[in-house]
Amino acid sequence: METNQDLGRAFHGEDRLTALPDVLRVQILSLLPCRYAVRTGVLSKNWKILWKQRFNHTTTLKFGRKYQNPANQQELVNEIQNYMLAHENRKIETFHLYFHPDTLNPETVCNWIERAIENGVEELYLDFSQGIVSLKPTGKLRTGRKKFKLPESVFQFNRSLTSLSLSFCTLTGRYQFGYFDCLEHLQLQGINLNDTMLVKVLYNCPKLQSLELRECMSLKYVEDIGSYSQIKKLTIVHCPNIEVIDILAPLLHSFHFLGKFPRKFTLAVPFLSDCIIMSTLREYEQITNNWEVTLLKHDSLQVLTTCSSSLQLILGSGKIVGASLKNLQELQLCMENLRSSDLLNIYKLFMRYKLQQLETLFIELPTSWSDPDLELDMVQKNPPVLNLRNLKIIKLNNFKGHINELFLLDFLLQNAVSLELIVLAFAHEYDRAGGNSVRLFNQLSQNPRASPTARMKLTYTSLDENNTLKPAHSKHRSLKIFMFLVSVVIKFACYRYAVVRTLLRGKSEKDISSVLSSKTIGQNLYYTKLGLYPLYLEMHFGTD
Known part of the structure; x- marks a missing residue:
């Protein structure tokens, strides 16, 4: 009986394909998608390194960010034209164009894209x-520039495209997405994608595995995901006009959502393992359905990232449901605020859902230097007692020693019975602003803990960029932008704190009140708005 390994063999036991000259076999490999060509290396010794010679017949053209500010646009156009002519008869593996045509004839740009398509491009980034x-993430260009109009006809000869990224252009006519039989990855940003177009994408791209939608302002309904395609990863970022997300996708294992919450949300995904839920809502808003049932009822979930606004929406109803996250291994909480209600929401999250498999916890603390007023009776009354038996690593970023952070730290130390390491990452400017991170750390090191083997580590956010102890979602582009803004805000807050400390040192309470109420200083540094006044009084009259 023949096996798969016998398929290429002739009647006399000869492998005719392997018997071909290397030149012909390399030519055959050059016609295959890259990943399939690489797989031929396991067939036999004669094929092991042959696929590497394939790249002599292919090329990669990238006109990326180094062309962002060309001194002469025509010079850039000429360079692209010369590259295209030089590689006219070679297969193009990747074509990356980072360019605004401005007054350039649109037909010239379309001609570049068509030539790349005709040369069998597999990855196209425009x-x-x-x-x-x-x-702001509005999907618009600045300085009154108009978006390039991209006709669907440029893709009519596509036979090999597996990855496509379109950013900040207008899809003209009635896009049918009818030329993408092999497409597996699609990213659309700042595009006039509407509900009808999205349905066409899902229906006409049967091999689509990854779909990323960013700043698509015309989109209102995201439905039938997975009904027509094999989507495994879905990302929706800053699409504020979406009213309904109704997803039935049996193969979906990764879902990332950042932006304004929709009016209705349903996520029927039995094997979801990777999830990001980040909301732009500042306060709890009434949602027509129960987020706990539709979102967090996923026992297969292993990695979750969410924020304080999302926790308000998820836990704000106060209803206890029977859902669990029993297989969750990593949790990242990005806290814009850490008031009494936010602290209680963290307690609720641990109490309501079974987190018996949780091993790693990352918490991004607020960047504000004001210590929010806590309702101590609410926080201290009946503190939760849990058994986080598998929690081994905790990292608190932007730690400042505020009372709310101390309550959170004590809660974690008392309940993580198998804790091995807890990292307190102070802002590098904390000491410059008058704090003493080493002294505070030494004091906290004496705190009682449930795990006798737990050790505490001191570090600083500015020195921690290359640390291997990072959340799984730290490389996500939108989260990286979020973390960057956090670092900018905290550095600016530290600077203002240091300035205030210098101005108020040695002054009386009356003088402090006068300084804070002065028009120039008050308006420029926003002392009162920051809520720092009690802290300054304590700084002056208390121990330094």
């Missing part, structure tokens, strides 16, 4: 913003 985009 970003027509050239970095000149709105400061």
Whole structure:
């Protein structure tokens, strides 16, 4: 009986394909998608390194961010034209264009894309913003620039495209997405994608595995995901006009959502293992359905990242449900605030859901230097007692020693019975602003803990960038932007704190009140708005 290994063999036991000259076999490999060509290396010794010679017949053209500010646009156009002519008869593996045509004839740009398509391009990245985009995620260009109009006809000869990224352009006509039979990865940003177009994408791209939608302002309904395709990863970022997300996707294992919560949300995904839920809502808003049932009823979930606003939406109803996260291994909480209600929401999250497999916990603490008022009776009354038996590593970032942070730290130390390491990452400017991180750390090191083997480590956020102890989602682009903004805010807050400390040193309470109420200082540094006044009084009249 023949096996798969016998398929290429002739009647006399000869492997005719392997018997071909290397030149012909390399030519055959050059016609295959890259990943399939690499797989031929396991067939036999004669094929082991042959696929590497395939790249002599292919090329990669990248006109990326180094062309962001060309001194002469025509010079850049000429360079692209010369590259295209030089590789006219070679297969193009990747074509990356980061360019705004401005007054350039659109037909010239379309001709570049068509030539790449005809040369069998597999990965096509088209970003027509050239970095000149709105400061807010609105999907618009700045300085009154108009988006490039991209007709669907440029893709009509596509037979090999597996990855496509379109950013900041207008899809003209009635896009059918009918030329993407092999497409597996699709990213759309700042595109006029509407509900009808999305249905066409799902229906006409049967091999689609990854879909990423960013700043698509015309999109209102995200439905039938997985009904027509094999999508395994779905990302939705800053699409604020979406009203309904109704997902039935049996193969989906990764779901990332950052932005305004929709009016209705249903996520029927039995094997979801990777999830990001980040909300832009500042306060709890009434949602028409129960987020706990539709979102967190996933026992297969292993990695979760969420924020304080999302916790308000998920836990704000106060209803206890029977859902569990029993297989969750890593949890990251990005806390914009840490008031009494936020602290209680963290307690609720641990109490309501079974987190028996949780091993690693990352908490991004607020960047504000004001210590929020806590309702101590609410926080101290009946503190939860849990058995986090598998929690081994905890990292608190932007730690400042505020009373709410101390309550959180004590809660974790008392309940993590198998804890091995807890990292307190102070802002590097903490000491410059008058704090003493080493002294505070030494004091906290004496705190009682449930795990006798737990050790505490001191570090600083600015020195921790290359640390291997990072959340699984730390490389996510939107989260990296979020963390960058956090670092900017905290550095600016430290600077203001240091300035205030210098101005108020040695002054009386009356003088402090006068300084804080002065028009120049008060308006420029926003002392009162920051809520720092009680802290300054304590700094002056208390021990330094």
